[in-house]
Amino acid sequence: MKSAEKLIIIVCFLFRGVLCREFSISLPQSVEALRGLCVLIPCSFEIKEEYDADLKTDLTGIWNKDDAYKNKVFNSNVTKENKIEGEIIGDLHMKNCTTIFYNISERDSGEYYFRIETSGRLKETYKSSSVDIRVRDSPISPSITLYKEDQGKVEDQNEVVEGTSVSLICSAPAPPCLLKPPTFTWNFLPEERRQEQNHNTSFSSSQLNFSATHLHHGVDFTCTATYQLQNKNKSAQSSFRLHVLYAPRNTSVSASPSASVLLGSSVSLNCSSDANPAVLNYTWYRENGGQIGTGNHLTINTTDSTQSGLYYCRAQNQLGDQNSSVYLDVQREYSAGVLLVLSHTATWI
Ligand SMILES: *[C@@H]1O[C@H](CO)[C@@H](O)[C@H](O)[C@H]1NC(C)=O
Ligand SMILES: *[C@@H]1O[C@H](CO)[C@@H](O)[C@H](O)[C@H]1NC(C)=O
Ligand SMILES: *[C@@H]1O[C@H](CO)[C@@H](O)[C@H](O)[C@H]1NC(C)=O
Ligand SMILES: *[C@@H]1O[C@H](CO)[C@@H](O)[C@H](O)[C@H]1NC(C)=O
Ligand SMILES: *[C@@H]1O[C@H](CO)[C@@H](O)[C@H](O)[C@H]1NC(C)=O
Ligand SMILES: *[C@@H]1O[C@H](CO)[C@@H](O)[C@H](O)[C@H]1NC(C)=O
Ligand SMILES: *[C@@H]1O[C@H](CO)[C@@H](O)[C@H](O)[C@H]1NC(C)=O
Ligand SMILES: *[C@@H]1O[C@H](CO)[C@@H](O)[C@H](O)[C@H]1NC(C)=O
Ligand SMILES: *[C@@H]1O[C@H](CO)[C@@H](O)[C@H](O)[C@H]1NC(C)=O
Ligand SMILES: *[C@@H]1O[C@H](CO)[C@@H](O)[C@H](O)[C@H]1NC(C)=O
Ligand SMILES: *[C@@H]1O[C@H](CO)[C@@H](O)[C@H](O)[C@H]1NC(C)=O
DSSP states (O other), X not given: OOHHHHHHHHHHHHTTTSSOOOOEEEOOSEEEEETTSEEEEOOEEEOOGGGGGGGGSOEEEEEEESSSSSOEEEETTOSSSXXXXXXXXXXXXXXXXXXXXXXXXXXXXXXXXXXXXXXXXXXXXXXEEEXXXXXESSOOOOEEXXXXXXXXXXXXXXEEETTOXXXXXXXXXXXXTOXXXXXXXXXXOOSSEEEEEEEOSSEEEEEEEEEOOGGGTTOEEEEEEEEEOSSSEEEEEEEEEOEEEEEEEEEEEEEESOSEEETTSEEEEEEEEEEESOOOEEEXXXXXXXXXXXXXXXXXXOOOGGGXXXXXXXXXXXXXXXXXXXXXXXXXXXXXXXXXXXXXXXXXX
C-alpha cells in the first residue's frame, strides 16, 4: 500500500466518513415475494460527497436484473415500458431507494442491482451488492380454521355439535409491501355472530364467532381476501364446509289413508324426522301404554274402537330424541260423523 493511500485511510478514519463517503448501498440479501402480489425492497444508498449537489437535481432510480449494467427492468422516470411494475416509495433525495414491485411472477426471480441517475454528473450503478428476489411458488390463498369451544383447534374435522360456540378464522398473508391490509368478506354470515379483523406484520385474519345450529349444517363458508394493489384489486378465496350434528327435529307423523278410519280397515302411520346423524331408531307408543312398535312405519289393523287415541312416535339419534303424535279416530261404520260426510257428499251429487 502506498503511503498516500495510508494517509487517506487514516484521515477518513479520523473524520468518520464525513469527508470520505464512498458509493455504497444497503440492501437485504434476499426478499420473498408472493406470486401475483408485491414485494418490498428496503434500500438506502450513499454517494461520494463531491456529488451531494446532484441530489437536488432530477433523480431517477433504475433496477437492473441479473446483470449490474444490462437488462434494465425498471426506471422510475417512465411509467410504461418497464418490464416490472413498481414504485420507488423512498425519497431518492434522501438517499432512500426503498422500492415496491407489483404483480410479481416467477420469471421476476433473480438478482436486482440499483442504479441512480441524476440530471447532473452523478450516475452510479451499485454493483457491489444486489438483492435476491425469491418468488414463492404457491399462490396466495387464505386458510380457514375451525376452533370449537373448549376443544381448541380441530384437525381435519369439520364436525361440531349443535349449540357449540365456534370460531371460524380466515387468515391470509399480508406482506409489508401492501399499502393496506387485505379486507375479508364471507359469503354466509350467521344471524347472531361476532366478527373481528386482526392484523400483524405478516398475516391478516377475519374471525367469525357464532353458536352452531342445524341451519349451518352443510353450509360452505367462503372467505374472500381482497388485496388493494396499485391500480387493481386482487382477491383469493377458500371454502370450509361445516357439519353440524343435531338431535331429531321436525318430527312428524302422518296417517295413510287418513287418521279417521272405519273400524276394520287398516291405517298406516309414517314417522319422519330430520336429524344428523340420521335417526337411529323410531319407536311407537300408545298414549298411556308401553312401546307398540319400532321402525318408521306402523300398520294398525283396526278391530276395536278402543284403538282410538294418541299414537306417539319417538325419533332418536346419538344426540337426543323428539316425539310427535297423531290422534287416531277409529269410527264404527255409519257413525254420525261418517253419515254426515256421506250426506254432504250426497247433496253434492
Ligand atoms: C425523466 O424524463 C424526462 C422526460 O422523459 C426527462 O426530461 C428527464 O431528463 C428525465 N430525468 C432524468 C433524471 O433522467
Ligand atoms: C425509506 O422510505 C421508506 C418508505 O417511505 C420508509 O419506510 C423507510 O423508513 C425509509 N428508510 C430510511 C432509512 O429512512
Ligand atoms: C400481471 O402479470 C401477469 C403475468 O406476468 C400478466 O399476464 C398480467 O397482465 C399482469 N397484470 C397486470 C394488471 O399488469
Ligand atoms: C371469538 O372467540 C374467541 C375464542 O373464544 C375469542 O378469543 C374472541 O375474542 C372472540 N371474538 C369476538 C369478536 O367475539
Ligand atoms: C401473525 O399471526 C399469525 C396467525 O394469526 C401467526 O401465525 C404469526 O406468527 C403472527 N406473526 C407475527 C409476526 O406476529
Ligand atoms: C378495490 O376495492 C376497493 C374496496 O373494496 C374499492 O374502493 C376500489 O374502488 C377497488 N379498486 C378497483 C381498481 O377496483
Ligand atoms: C322443518 O320445519 C320447518 C318449519 O316447520 C320447515 O320450514 C322446514 O322445511 C322443515 N324441514 C324439514 C327438513 O322438514
Ligand atoms: C313416509 O314419509 C316419508 C317422508 O315424508 C315419505 O318419503 C314416504 O313416502 C312416506 N311413506 C308412506 C308409506 O307414506
Ligand atoms: C334407540 O337409540 C338410542 C340412542 O342410541 C338407544 O339409547 C336406544 O336404546 C335405542 N332404542 C331401541 C329400541 O333400539
Ligand atoms: C294387518 O292385516 C294384514 C292383512 O290384511 C296382515 O298382513 C298384517 O299382518 C296385519 N297386521 C297386524 C299388525 O295385525
Ligand atoms: C318422548 O317420549 C318418551 C316416552 O314417553 C319419553 O321418555 C321422552 O322423554 C320423550 N322425549 C321428549 C323429548 O319429550
